[in-house]
Amino acid sequence: MSRDSDIKWRNPLFVWGGKSDVEELPTIPFRSHQEVWERTRQSRAKLNPVGRLRYYHKWAGHGGRMWNRLRYWPTRRRVLRLRGEYNPKTLRAEKTIVDKRPIWWVLGLLALAIGPLFTPGDLQNTLLTAGATFGIYSAISLCWMLIMGTAGIFSLASYAVVGTAAFATALLAVKFALPWWLLPPIGALVGLVFGGIIALPATRLDGFYYALLTLGLNELCRVYFVTSKEFGAANGGLYGATTYVPEDWSQLGQLLLAYYACFGLMLLALLLYRFVNGRRLGRILRMAPEKREAFAEATGVNFRQARVWVFVISSIGLGFIGGFYTANFGGVAFSIFNFDTVLLGLAMLVIGGIGRAEGAVVGTLIVVFFDQVMNTWGPARFMIIGLIMLLVVLYLRNGLFGIKAQFRAWRDKKKSERRSTRAEKGGEMLPEEATETDDKSIIYQRRYDKMTRDHLKTLVTAEIIEEHRQTLNGQHSEALERLLVYFRTRPQEEKYAIMAVERFAGYRIVALSGHRGVAPRVVEDKIYSTPDDACHGVFMRRIQDLLES
Amino acid sequence: MDIWFLVSNTIVLACIYGTLAIGISITWSSLGLLNLSYGFIFAFAGYGAWLFAQHVSPFGPAVLVAGILSGALGGVIICALGFIPIHDKPNFTIRGLIATLAINLIGTQFLLWWFGPRSKSLPEIFGDWSVSLSGAVFSADKVGNVVTSILMLTVVLRWMQSSRRGLEIRAMMMNPHAASIVGIGVRRTSFYVMGITGGLAGLAAVLLSQTYYISPFGGLMPMIKGVSIALCGGLGSVRGAVIAAVLLGLNEALTGVSIGGRYVLITQFTVIIAILLVRPRGIAGLLDRAREA
Incomplete structure (x- = not known):
């Protein structure tokens, strides 16, 4: 409240010679209410030139x-x-x-298909071998993704199924000299049996109990195959099965054949993924996500049966891949049952993001790149893969392919935070409140009232208060008149009034209830000796309320 | 004689695996974290004890204490890396499981890179005396293993029953949300829990290294046995873990005698699957009051 007392207000009624009239009183310069209006109208949102809307060509x-x-x-x-x-x-x-995902898929698969034409000569051997491994492992990842993502069963026994099928077919191939094209179907049969057995507890157990159980099953398979004599305990694996790669081809031809065969296997796995996840079974299971199973069951969706179906179908797929594994490498090593193999497989799924085919393929690409191409690094490459997996799990909600959605959610959160810091709450309705009210005119009434109060707050100064104390009745300066008009037009409820405690001697301030028959409420204990003092007291209280609102 | 040997062996293994299983159980029920990096903590504690024996003193009890302390350190590291950053994020249970698996991968590969693939052996902790009791001979490490693990478990369980910190941990087990409302810090308590369970794993590591050796991947089998026992007994229940340890130990001894040691894991998992099909949350687990959040 500044005191620029060189501006005076002249009382026009002074010439009439009233008893308590004062000729001149200090007042404040004129302040236009237009300022508040313009300040309210202008937008303070910081506008960035791009990035508000999603851009589509x-x-x-x-x-x-x-x-x-x-x-x-x-x-x-x-x-x-x-x-x-x-x-x-x-x-x-x-x-x-x-x-746009189909476009990316076609481009990526095309790149994989013509990739061997562009490999540098000295790296050709490594890259083509890694490419073949990538094909097999991405097929395994896709089938595993069906179990983990679509069926929602946290199984860690996928590599156990693949390994068992591979060992069984290798044993049969060695014993009975089976042709290579019989191995994948036999493997699928083994997968069906194995998958059927381990699907049994999956119907009863949920989540982690099943994860722990399958972790143990994997170890059980490892111990069983490593210690058994017929599976070649002595030489680290079982080799000697017939392969589809002809012996008399050149080395490059053999590598290329293996590469394209594994690529074809991956395409088959993609087809399986699409036919299971994108059709009836996938639809049923998307109806019953975690923690909403009860709702799905109540609507008549038999999600348990669908889960077991997906599990068994993927196990058949895994068994098929196991048979192909034997037919590709001519045998299988015990390392497929290693805990680290399971961890690397899990890393493939987790890095890409659980529940998406592209996540499985790209995650496999990353892991196989570090595992096979960087194989001169020794244990450090596993540490790098583990580190990527850890960082992805700690900071990303759903792998690399979930980044987009997570970023958008984060940006929207930040946006709404900033919007809420911009919103002023002085009596105006908040957006949530405004959408709830039926009478929309209240919104504008409140906004007008807020602008009025903002303007009136600028008028409250020491001069005005002093003026009111001196000239309670009669004509007032423009600023004081505006304040008084505003105060007089307030509703009855909580309006201040003066009650005579003792006539001509004691007055106190009360607040009206606004309801007929309900007595006014005593506001303060102070007793004023004259009505004028009490009147000024009411004025001071109203100013107080105005400044606080 | 043969049977006595098997029975004593089984009791020893059951004690050690039971120690691990109780650690896993306590971590799951109080933090909601399924810690699958026990393999790493186990190997870490073993190497810690080995370094202590190599560079400071080969005195048995001191090596034991060094193993327990380094196991507790491993647990605290896991807590800081895998629990603190994500314990309040969405989808915590699965992400926590995967994070501990990732830490296990990194940690064991680091140990392999640092110490090499050759396994190490610890000095004899309990000396080399033996007790002969009605035809059965109990060697020093067997008696020592059983006595030490039971002693350690008793101390930990008594501490959880009677101390302020134990009260906090038990409150977290009952209802983590209500515990945090009454002022029990989730983060602080998680460090206690992981330290203690890591210490239990360290004890198991040092005790088992009397029979087996210390290697980077040596913790896997004990972890899987511990997890199976915890699973079979019901995650979160100490009583169930003890019952399951005895049951699976008995199964191991019987299988070893009747069919042969090769089939131990097969019969063990048959038994576990059978138990879980009847009681999906383990022997002492309650079906409806599973820990949420």
Whole structure:
């Protein structure tokens, strides 16, 4: 409250010679209410030039062909999810690609298909071997992803299924000299039996109990195969099965054949993933996510059966891969049962993100790159893989492919935080409140009231209070008049009044209840000796309330 | 004689694995963390004891204490790396499990890189006397193992029953949310819990190294046995873990005598699966009151 007392207000009624009239009183310069209005109207949101809206490239429309879409056999699905629309400003037909993932898939698979043509000569051997390993391991990861992501069964026994199928087929191939093309189907049979057995506890146990059990099963398989004589306990594995790679080809030809065969296996696994996850079984299981099983069951979804189906189908797939493993390498080593193999396999799933095919493939690519290509690093490469896995688990909600969604959620959180710091709450309605009220005019009434109070607060100064004390009645300066008009137009409820305790001697301030028949409430204990003092007291209380609002 | 040997062996193994299992159980029920990096803590404690025996003193009890302390240090490291950063994040249980597995991978590979693949042996901790009792001979390390592990477990359980910190841990076991409301810090308590369970794993490591040796991957089998016992007894129940340890020890002895040692794991998992099919949350676990959050 500054005291610039050179501005005076002249009382026009002074010439009439009233008893308590004062000729001149110090007052404040005129302050326009327009300032508050303009301050309220202007936006204080910091606007960045880009990044507020999602940007989609708009492709030109094709006129009549806009609504005709290519669909592929045997489904009725479209190749690309396109959205045809008319530009609201130019009214031109245009297309938006809503889901670009198929494009990325095709590009990535093309790169893998023509990759061997561009490998540098000195690294060709390493890279093609790593590529073949990548094909087999990504197929395993995809089947495992069906168990972990689609079925939601936290099983750690996938490599046990693969290893068992591989050892069984290798033993049969060595004993009965089976041709190589019989091995994958036999492996699938082994996978069916093994998967059927370990699916039994999966129906009863949930989550971690099953994870721990399958961890033990894996170790059980390792111990069993390592200690048994017929599986070649002496030489670290069982070799000698027939392979599909002809002996008389050149080394490069053999490597290329293995690479493309494993690539084909990965494509088969992708097909399996798509047919299980994208169709009926996947739909049923997406209906029953974790902690919402009861709801799904109540709506008549038999998710337990679907889970066991997915588990058994993936186990058949894993067994098939095990048979292929034997047919590819001519045998299998005990290292497939190692705990570290299971951990690396889990790293493949976790790094990419659980529940997505692209996560399984890219995670496998990363892990196999460190494991096979960087194999001169020794134990350090496993430490790097473990470190990546740890960082992904600690900081990402759902692997590398969950980064986009997580970033968007984080950005939206930050946005709403900033919005809430910008919002002023002086009587105005908060956005949540405003959407709830039926009478929308209240919103604007409150906003107008807030602007009025903001303006009136600038008028409250020591001069005005002094003026009110001296000239209680009669004409007032412009600022005081505005304040008094505002105070007088307040509703009855909680309005201050003066009650005579003792006539001409004692007055006190009360607050009206606003309801007929309800007595006013005593506000303070102070007793004023004259009505004028009490009146000024009411004024002071109102100023107090105004400044606090 | 042969049977006595097997029975005593089984009792010793049951005591040691029971120690690990109780550690796993306590961690799960109080923190909600399924710690699968016990293999690393086990090997870490073994190497800690070995370093102590090599560089400071080969005196038995001191080596034992060094092993326990380094196991507790390993537990605290796991807590700081794998529990503190994510314990309040969404999907904690699965992420915690995977994080401990990742730490296990990093840690064991680090030990392999640092100490090399050759296994190490600790000095004799309990001396080399033996007791002969009605035809059965109990060697020093067997008696020492049983006495030490039972003593350590008794001390830990008494401490959890009677001390202020133990009260905090038990409160966390009952209801972690309510415990945090009444002012029991989740983070601080988690350090106690992981320190204690790590110490138990360290004890088991030093005791087992009397029979087996210390190697980077040597902790895997004890961890799997401990996990199976904890699972079979019901995660979170000390009583169940003791019952399961005795039961599985008995199974091991019987299988060894009747069919042969090769089939021990197969019969063991048959028994575990059978028990879990009847009681999905283990012998002493309650079906409905599983720990949430």
